[in-house]
Amino acid sequence: MSGGQLALPEAPIVRPSCRRCASGQVLRYCESLHARWNLLEIRAIFLRRYLLQNVAIEMFLASRTAVMLAFSDEETVKKVVYQLPRVGVGVKYGLPQSRKTSLMTPRQLFRHSDMCIKWQKREISNFDYLMFLNTVAGRTFNDLSQYPVFPWILTNYTSDTLDLNVASNFRDLSKPIGALSESRRKFFNERYTSWSDDSIPAFHYGTHYSTPAFTLNWLMRIEPFASMYISLNDGKFDHPDRIFNSVKETWEHCQRDSHDVKELIPELYYLPEVFRNSNSFELGTRDDGQKVEDVQLPPWAQSPEHFVLMHRQALESDLVSCQLNQWIDLIFGYKQRGAEAVRATNVFYHLTYEGAIDLKTIDNPAQVEAVEQQISSFGQTPAQLLTEAHPPRHSVMSMAPTMFRRLEDDLCMIMKYISNSAVVSLAANTFHQLPNPTVVSVANNLVFSLNKWDNSYTYGGTQRSALNLDAGSPETQPVQLPLTADPQLATASSAQPIPKRHLGDSFDQRLAITCSNFVTTTDSRFIFACGYPDYSFRVIDTDTGKVRQAVYGHGDVVTCIARSETSLFSDCYVATGSMDCTVVLWHWNGQQGYIAGEYNQPGETPSPRSILTGHEARITALSVSAEHGLVISGCEDGVVLFHTTAGDLLRRIKGKGPVTQLAMSRECLLFALYDSRRIVTYSATARLLNEVSYDDRIDCVTVTRDGEFAITGAQNGRIVIWRLFPLTKLYTYQALDSAVRSVAVTANHRFILGGLDSGAIVVFNADFNRWHYEYKNRYHPQK
Structure with missing residues (x-):
């Protein structure tokens, strides 16, 4: 580090979240393998986990790009952070600019931010708040095993029309994806209560709701994820029957199969390209003779763009807003672990949790590699942000009963300059x-x-006026x-x-x-x-x-x-x-x-x-x-x-x-x-x-x-x-x-x-x- 720049003069050790994705074919899509970043362009720094160890940082640059670096141990991380600018985590989250905030834990960052209050007051959208929670909890687009997680919210994938005002079209967000049906909840609870292996703690789900394989399956029709998906599957696309082919079918698998408890990713709420095979990949033919091409959408969706529009409107609807806090409790909050997680049927395999293991205490290299493979391939639970219930969002009507009342007048005022x-x-x-x-x-x-401009101005029927600057x-x-x-x-x-x-x-x-x-x-x-x-x-x-x-x-x-x-x-x-x-x-x-x-x-x-x-x-x-x-x-x-x-x-x-x-x-x-x-x-x-x-x-x-x-x-x-x-x-x-x-x-x-x-x-x-x-x-x- 010299001349006000952070440099990697030689290629760093590549630590991809999934080692099998680290082929040369995939690395050609990776930027910054040989890189130099100006210190003045660093706008925010977050501590990050890598393989469940607090040995990484993610830097957000002025160009709106992010770079994640993993180091050998936590002491090295602290030394690096103290050499970087005092940017904290950025004014976006309302925190002071200091090295201290850079070293805050995710829970401290959440508590010091006012984003929760903004969400409650409906000053930010559900989508933006979920992205904030993912970011603070350590989820990052730079690591497939810690990719941002979003909830399934809709259940109606068969009708010709979708009514976003009918509660039955929405999932119950107070339950984890694996326990939405009573039969599956009983199956997983029985697994938990009958567990008898003393070396491995009991769990409901051996498969995580967010893994590299799940993430790549959602995104495999667009690059660079297509190449990553091929690399993950030993040089070819997966069997056509396992490829993401139908929204309805995928939802049904999540309700039926004991090994499929995946949630969604942000792209399904804003990126219609993930549903199209625009690159004309040869994805094979299913056992029923159907050729895999574009993703099959529900009958009510006229196109991928229309599906994304309706999906996003559903996410922002009042029906979802009023219960989204309960899903947050499951993923980021007090129901994530402990007795509350057991009661909520929400316990995952122990190696998915932060602090579950310290790799430095393992002497056997083969065992270390096996544990790393398990962590990187089978998902990581987000950092726990709350130990109490997340407050609910204010209802639209209870918060502002008149917000939907139509204004009587369109015109507020006219201001005229004398120069014409x-x-x-x-x-x-x-x-x-x-x-x-x-x-x-x-x-x-x-x-x-x-x-x-007066931001405190409120509309009043008698306040409309025309103003001429030469009138006094x-x-x-x-x-x-x-x-x-x-x-x-x-x-x-x-x-x-x-x-x-x-x-x-x-x-x-x-x-x-x-x-x-x-x-x-x-x-x-x-x-x-x-x-x-x-x-x-x-x-x-x-x-x-x-x-x-x-x-x-x-x-x-x-x-x-x-x-x-x-x-x-x-x-x-x-x-x-x-x-x-x-x-x-x-x-x-x-x-x-x-x-x-x-x-x-x-x-x-x-x-x-x-x-x-x-x-x-x-x-x-x-x-x-x-x-x-x-x-x-x-x-x-x-x-x-x-x-x-x-x-x-x-x-x-x-x-x-x-x-x-x-x-x-x-x-x-x-x-x-x-x-x-x-x-x-x-x-x-x-x-x-x-x-x-x-x-x-x-x-x-x-x-x-x-x-x-x-x-x-x-x-x-x-x-x-x-x-x-x-x-x-x-x-x-x-x-x-x-x-x-x-x-x-x-x-x-x-x-x-x-x-x-x-x-x-x-x-x-x-x-x-x-x-x-x-x-x-x-x-x-x-x-």
Whole structure:
């Protein structure tokens, strides 16, 4: 370790979770066998178990990637941690940044986090909370024997329709998967009570609910898991009758077979590709003569995408929310071990539990290898996070009885700028953690404003109002409003722009200024602007209006800019597209506030992380996701390219007409707008899902943070709410007197903002509950 870098100059000892997966054919998919990581890019560190020993760490990097390293003993782990940055486990979990938090046990991490309270208050989804529990409890995508575990929740895999409001369609989450039926519960209890081997503690289940074999069986239709699966089965796919072939059949096996008690994995709630044999693997023919291809879905599922949609909606339903805490008790909580586990029929083979054995106390190498093989191949129980019952989630109706009541008025307020310059960009940086929530707007004359947002504002029927900035000071306003004008601009003369609120030089005259020319940081401290004639894009300090950085990396004018998802003060990717037909990916250091250089050191010249090629026309639209490791770009000739953040080209789509907007959801659904009128949605594998034509020119689009809805603004003055999958127009707001040039949605999803061509900002009340599946089908049944 030198020069501020952690290096592995030679290939480390490869310790895969399943040794039989460590063939050269599989290792070609592994990154970082020879690796170097900059210490400044480490954002979080977790202690991890390897073979049930606390000898590993997992580092989460600014690029949203994770690296897991296993060492010889715990003392070595501590020495390494004390040489690493004091990043703790990250502000995401509400913990201080120190070495002490890096060395916390999983139970301490859980207790010090406020994620449980957020889940109870319904501030985070069931999916996000389960991912948090898996992460804190030591489950990691980097180890197949400790892969994240999710519950089976549905039982209806035979009907033509699925009603998510009927309790009988859901599994009883208070019981382990092996004891759902009375006959199986009696079978396993009899095994436990009649156990007579003094050398091995009694158990209900010899097979774990999460093993490398189970995980690979779910994922074997996609790489690199297909190669791992083949390696696990001695160079071939498993017998066709044992391959994951039918959701219904797999569920029935889990209810019938004493050796099959598997739970699910996260991918079954967000990744439809696991159900398709897109790679055309020869998976063989079953004994009944059926050829194994795509996974057979329930009759109510129209496609893998539709299955995943319904599966996710079921996970987030109130029926599941109200009993999910009982499943957590079984997997991560007080029913995981001890007398409560015995009463719950939830005891597994002793070598699956943390602290069950100390390998250093075994002198016989053959015995050590046998124990390691047992641990790595047959599953590991998560770390126990609670020794008391997990609190239940608040019911939707008991928590907020009026949350489903329809708002009487759509319009909340209108704020008009005296300059009359079109509002071409809006950024609603309104996270509740911010001391000063702000709506950043940029006008066509390159004047920007920092407008104060009031997160405590609640809708009231008498509070709707129109506000004109030349009608007097804010103190004379008659009603409370959520948006307050930037005081720097409230008294400014239209003829004398304030230097502190101007982006500097004019843009290239060949460009029409649009929302694609600007992005902001989540704390509103910086604006990224592109379109300057010197081929740069610039980082503007919003407090002073001065250029913090002018960044050069293209051979022509930069035409569009986008950034990846990010939390407060965290790093992110910034992607820029140009008339030179290239896309360049940059790394934004959120803690220091600059576009980073090669070594991410202050004062360095900004350096691209990747230069993406393949287009033959001007880049017109961009979307970048650090979580998915994707950069998606569109150009004037209708081509959309999928690149990895490492620069590899994955997919190419040829559409009709120029690509004018791109947006991507957390579930990796792509919203593409062609020729400003035709909306097309694609999957992560570039599969066309839906297509709709709109009757007027769409100038702007944004996707909600939950990834379920898209919001568009059009020349006809209308803001429209769309469901991304299946692509459906859900609601259209009243027409405005001017074209909508930019749109944004607040962090709490309660308000939608539009920037108008007339120089005004309109704020609409949003009623996403009305458009949500559960409201529409449970609380307001359709006639």
